[in-house]
Amino acid sequence: MKTLKPYLSALLGKQMREDNRGVYDYRDIQVEVNPVARANGSARVRIGATEVLVGVKMNVDKPFPDTPDEGVLIANAELSPLANAEYESGPPGPAAIELARVVDRGIRESHAIDFEKLCIRPKEKVWVVFLDIYPINDDGNLFDAASLAAMIALKHAVLPKYDEKEDKVLYKELTKEKLPMRVQPLLTTFAKINGSTFIDPTKREEKAMDARLSVATLENGQISAMQKGGTGTFTQKEILDLIELAIEKGKELRKLLK
Amino acid sequence: MEKLYVNDRDIVVPGEMLADGIEYLPSGKAFRDGEKILASTIGIVSVKGRVVKVIPLAGRYMPKRGDVIIGKVTNIGHSGWTLDVNSPYNADMNIGEATHEYIDLAKTEMSKYFDIGDYVLAEVITISEAKFIKISAKHRPYRRLNGGNIIQVSPTKIPRIIGKQGSMIKMLKDMSGCDVVVGQNGLVWIKGVPEKEVVVANAIKVIEKESHKKGLTDKIKQMLEGGAK
């Protein structure tokens, strides 16, 4: 990072970035709804050159003991070496796990999914929603791409048929029943290099960054999750300023959910 | 029967038949299989008399003797440095090839000359059968590249970035006031004021993407004049 960090830092000092973006501008975002026929809901999102595919699959199983009449959400991310020269095959490492858990947190804490409506028989049978996150090309900011793709996939997800008598999910038969959603949290991620903060880091910016802050916002301006990453720090003022920005940016992103 | 199956400037894929006949000679990424001449990579055909050549349109950089490259120091050993030269093979620079000065290890550490993470402009001096690559930064203009910005482009586009008789790179330098050094291995070093460095970097990215389009030179000129994206 000997040349990269000073270079990016010097640019940021002049409110500039490598791709001529504004300091708080997202890259171009492209969205594809339900590209995966086998999934119950899916989305393919591109932010700049970063591309993430998210699929929703539903199953019926026992609820967790502490939430006996609520459905279950299980989020998982696979950082396939397909997407970046530096990824290795193998079970999810810290980066994949953090990605899945941060996306999960924004959804879970806001009760974005109406989990109670996913109860079939209390204490015995509930719907389990699997959210699987697959980056296809990592050019930075997998968080926001994954979160947006997850929201779109969930929004368009439809329940498969469940035969209660046989206790079988008929995976190939879909109902017309949509997954019950309440709110739509969306993640906005900021990064910091030497005191300059900016939004939606590219891979090069991620390599040089000191720290990042992801904030999940809701339509009503509330925050449903936050995650600071990286070994650098943020000041209190920075955090509050970025939260304010996240609320604004969340509104922009939310337009893409339509 | 002797036959040529392609025309000059055709794009061919690996395994595609270019010519049939012992009189034809394969060149570049073309190979002979019996009497047939075939392409071995995705490339463009150049036919000159009996010579059927395939110029590759993709592929990682493979060093050749005499190439001018920009490498990044990844390791400091006892008698030299190891560099990543954007190739499947790393390169070694022996302590005697670092500089024309005499290096007295008792007085100066090797990292004072080249440290891990430093970028070095060097020349490929030898490649052994076993693909051991030796490079040298001893003579001018080879040296450590300090500061600035390093970007990476496809090595196949480097000739375009240099331009006919260096015309493109000259324009990039003159109009931006930046120093621009191009490595045949696809790395480009840009040094000036950051605002200009970024313009040059973006101009080079455009050259890489739109190398084939007409009016590229004018578009680059406009970008350097400080307007268009």
Add this chain to the structure above:
Amino acid sequence: MSKVGAPDKLIVNGKRLDGRKFDEMRELTIKAGIIPNADGSAQVDLGGTRAIAAVYGPREVFPRHLSDPDKAYLNCIYTMASFSTPDRARPGPSRRSVEISKVVKDALAPAIFLEKYPKTAIDVYIEIINANAGTRTAAIIAAAVALADAGIEMRDLVSSIAAGKVDGELLLDLFEPEDNFGDADMPFAMMPRTKEVTLLQMDGELTKDEIAELLKMNMKACEKIYEAQKVALKEKFATEKDLAQEEGESQ
């Protein structure tokens, strides 16, 4: 011999359940160069099956002990996205995916000039995004295009398709119900120029004559697939024509 959930008939009035003729392939769409980070990449749609392949390399080998002084180490990993199948599959490798990784690697290796890249690794990653039978054939079609897209020297591309027997009839490119409830399936791959077979598997019951017939069907289809692979690659690089001509001398 009918399994649970089998449709009454897989062939109705001389037509297959999706309306295809016996020797008709599903619709094939190929896009080259879809993953910017990769050295080469491709996306293939074979009917409802979608495969994405990325090639990284030649590059350094890890772990080191796999490094071969004479040639590149070809590493091939085929996985299925958990949402690609009707039942959600647990992410990560399965015994099936490990076997397919191996046969796909063995299907591609003969076509690559591995000796030109000693002490390196060529990593091929294939992800099945949506599965509707023929996944390993789609994987090979994609991987071959990705390898060529990466500029890796090859003696030929590799094309692949499966054929099988369903309700007594010999059919090309079985789709899901045919694959699940048919009598036999035979995935196949070849180098189109020399017609050398690089992948052959079969499960079910077939006579020797049926196999000969299916091989003919596979080979004929692979010729069409080869054309599609060529077109996808040429389309991606078509715009390079003017550039390369000027720079021909400096290579």
